[in-house]
Amino acid sequence: MSSSLNSDEKIATLEDGKVDNAYRAEVSPDEVIVRRFGKFGGVLGKLFASGVEARGVERVLEEDRxxxxxxxxLLMWFSVNAVLTTVPIGVLAQQFFTLTLPHAIAVILCFGALGAAGTAFIATLGPQTGLRTMIIARYSSGYVxxxxxxxxxxxxxxxxxxxCVILGGQTLASVNPGTLPLVVGIIIVAICSLIPCFVGYNLVHVYERYAWIVTFIIFIMLYALGGKAGYDISAQKPLEDTGKDYIADVLSFGGIVFGSLTGWGPIAADYNCKLPATTSSVKVFTMTFFGxxxxxxxxxxxxxALMTITDPAYVAAFxxxxxxxxxxxxxxxxHGFGKFILVLLAMSVIANNIPNTYSAGLSMQALGRPFAMVPRVFWTVLAFVIYTVAGVAGREHFSTILSNFLAVLSYWTAFFIVVTLEEHVLFRRKSGPLGGYNLDDYDTPSKLPLGVAGVLAGCIGAAGAVVGMAQTYYVGPIAAKLGPFGGDLGFELAAAFTAVSFPPLRYLEIRLTGR
Incomplete structure (x- = not known):
C-alpha cells in the first residue's frame, strides 16, 4: 500500500476494508469514525474533540502509548475490588456453605491467590501486544x-x-428504608457507572487511581464496628458440615471465590494496553496480583466475619x-454519620462496575469487523441499558444470582486462561513453533489461526465443567460423589481437561495450516 496517499484517501481505503492492519493503524480511529458516519459523524467528532475516547479494539502502536x-x-485493581460488591461473596461462606469463619478465611486466601494469578498473567499481555484481551484471544482460538x-x-x-447495580441500589434503599425505591437506587448507580466509561480509558484510570482510598478506610471502620457488635468465631460450628459434605462446601465456595477473581481475566489486558512494550512483565504481574x-x-x-454476629438485630437485618x-x-x-458512610459504600460499586461496562462495549466490538465499525461509545451505552433493565428485573433475587453466576463464571474463565497461557508459553515464545505474535494480523482471519484447536479444547474444558459442576439445577456425575448436594469441581476439571487437550490439538493445527 503506497504511503503517498493523503489522509482522505487513506480513510476511504480503510472504509473499503482493502488494507492491512499495519496500514490501518496509521489513521487515527476518530478520523475513520467521523468519515464513516456522514452527518452524524460531525456529532461524534465533537464528542471525540471533547475528550471522549474514539479508540475501540484497534491495536495501540508503540508510538501512541x-x-x-x-x-x-495496583491502584486500579484495589479500587475495583475494595468495594461493596465484594462483601456478599464472603457472606456466602455461611449463608449457603455453613463454613466457620477460620475455614472461610482459608478458602478465600487460597482460592483467591489461584484466581489472582490467572488474571495477573493475562494482564501481562496488554503491554506486550497493545491489544485488548478479546482480540488477543484470536491468536490462540482464531477469529471464530x-x-x-x-x-x-x-x-x-x-x-x-x-x-453491582442491585447491591448498590439495595444499600442506597437501606439508608432510610421506605424513602428511596430500590429501582431508583439501581438506576442512580448505573448512570454514575456509565459516565467514566462513556468518556473512556483515561478517565477510567483517573477514577480508579483514587477511588480505593475512601472505601478501604470504610472497610476498616466496618471491621471495628463489627467487632464492637461481637464476632463469634464459633457461631457456625454446630451448623458446619463434616466429611464429604464439608469437602463439597469448601470446593463449591472456593469455586465462587476463584470466579470472583478470574472474572477479571477476560478484560485484564484492556487496562494496560497503552503501557510501553518494554514494561516489565514481572512488574505487571506482581502489581495486578496484589491489586x-x-x-x-x-x-x-x-x-x-459479619455473618458470625449473633445479635438478633443483625440476623433480622440480613x-x-x-x-x-x-x-x-x-x-x-x-447514627447519622453511619448513614453518610452507607451512601459512600453504596456508591463504591461504581468503581467495580466501571471495568464491566467499559469492557462489555469492547467485547461487543470484538465480535467481528461489522461490530468494530460501530463506535465504542454506542456499545457502552447499550451495555448500560441491558444491565440496568436486568438489575431492575432481578432485584429481589440478588443472592441466588450471585452464587449461581460466579460459580458458572469460573468454568469458562478457567479454560480461557489455560488456552491463552499455553498458547503464549508453548507456541508464541521466541523459540517456539510460531516465534511470537504477528501483531499486524489481529484483524485478518486468513493470517490468524484457524481456531479449531482452541475451540475444541474449550469444548473439552466445558465438558470437564459439566461433569464436575454442582449447581441447584444440575449436579455432574463426579461432583455428585461428594455429598448429597455435590462438591463443585467445575473450574478445576475445566482447566485440567483443557490443559491436557490443547497442546496436541494446537501442534496438529500448526503442522497442517502453518498458523
Whole structure:
C-alpha cells in the first residue's frame, strides 16, 4: 500500500476494508469514525474533540502509548475490588456453605491467590501486544473462537454489572428504608457507572487511581464496628458440615471465590494496553496480583466475619440475603454519620462496575469487523441499558444470582486462561513453533489461526465443567460423589481437561495450516 496517499484517501481505503492492519493503524480511529458516519459523524467528532475516547479494539502502536507508572495497575485493581460488591461473596461462606469463619478465611486466601494469578498473567499481555484481551484471544482460538469468547465475556460483564447495580441500589434503599425505591437506587448507580466509561480509558484510570482510598478506610471502620457488635468465631460450628459434605462446601465456595477473581481475566489486558512494550512483565504481574488478591481477601473476609454476629438485630437485618441491610445495621451505631458512610459504600460499586461496562462495549466490538465499525461509545451505552433493565428485573433475587453466576463464571474463565497461557508459553515464545505474535494480523482471519484447536479444547474444558459442576439445577456425575448436594469441581476439571487437550490439538493445527 503506497504511503503517498493523503489522509482522505487513506480513510476511504480503510472504509473499503482493502488494507492491512499495519496500514490501518496509521489513521487515527476518530478520523475513520467521523468519515464513516456522514452527518452524524460531525456529532461524534465533537464528542471525540471533547475528550471522549474514539479508540475501540484497534491495536495501540508503540508510538501512541503513554509512559504511565505500572503502579497504576495496583491502584486500579484495589479500587475495583475494595468495594461493596465484594462483601456478599464472603457472606456466602455461611449463608449457603455453613463454613466457620477460620475455614472461610482459608478458602478465600487460597482460592483467591489461584484466581489472582490467572488474571495477573493475562494482564501481562496488554503491554506486550497493545491489544485488548478479546482480540488477543484470536491468536490462540482464531477469529471464530475469539468471537465465541467475546460472547461469553459480554454475558460475564453484564452479569457482574447486574449484581453491582442491585447491591448498590439495595444499600442506597437501606439508608432510610421506605424513602428511596430500590429501582431508583439501581438506576442512580448505573448512570454514575456509565459516565467514566462513556468518556473512556483515561478517565477510567483517573477514577480508579483514587477511588480505593475512601472505601478501604470504610472497610476498616466496618471491621471495628463489627467487632464492637461481637464476632463469634464459633457461631457456625454446630451448623458446619463434616466429611464429604464439608469437602463439597469448601470446593463449591472456593469455586465462587476463584470466579470472583478470574472474572477479571477476560478484560485484564484492556487496562494496560497503552503501557510501553518494554514494561516489565514481572512488574505487571506482581502489581495486578496484589491489586486483586489483597482487597478481595480483605473485603470477603469482612463479609464472612459479619455473618458470625449473633445479635438478633443483625440476623433480622440480613433477612433473606440483603447484604446492604446487614451493613446498614452495622453502621447504625454511628447514627447519622453511619448513614453518610452507607451512601459512600453504596456508591463504591461504581468503581467495580466501571471495568464491566467499559469492557462489555469492547467485547461487543470484538465480535467481528461489522461490530468494530460501530463506535465504542454506542456499545457502552447499550451495555448500560441491558444491565440496568436486568438489575431492575432481578432485584429481589440478588443472592441466588450471585452464587449461581460466579460459580458458572469460573468454568469458562478457567479454560480461557489455560488456552491463552499455553498458547503464549508453548507456541508464541521466541523459540517456539510460531516465534511470537504477528501483531499486524489481529484483524485478518486468513493470517490468524484457524481456531479449531482452541475451540475444541474449550469444548473439552466445558465438558470437564459439566461433569464436575454442582449447581441447584444440575449436579455432574463426579461432583455428585461428594455429598448429597455435590462438591463443585467445575473450574478445576475445566482447566485440567483443557490443559491436557490443547497442546496436541494446537501442534496438529500448526503442522497442517502453518498458523
Amino acid at each position: 503513554e509512559n504511565k507508572n505500572v503502579w497504576n495497575n 473462537g475469539g468471537t465465541i469468547y467475546s460472547i461469553l465475556n459480554i454475558l460475564t460483564q453484564l452479569g457482574f454489572s447486574t449484581t 486483586l488478591w489483597i482487597p478481595v481477601c480483605f473485603v470477603e473476609i469482612l463479609g464472612a 433477612g433473606d440475603g440483603n447484604t446492604g441491610a446487614l451493613l446498614a445495621q452495622t453502621l447504625t451505631q454511628w
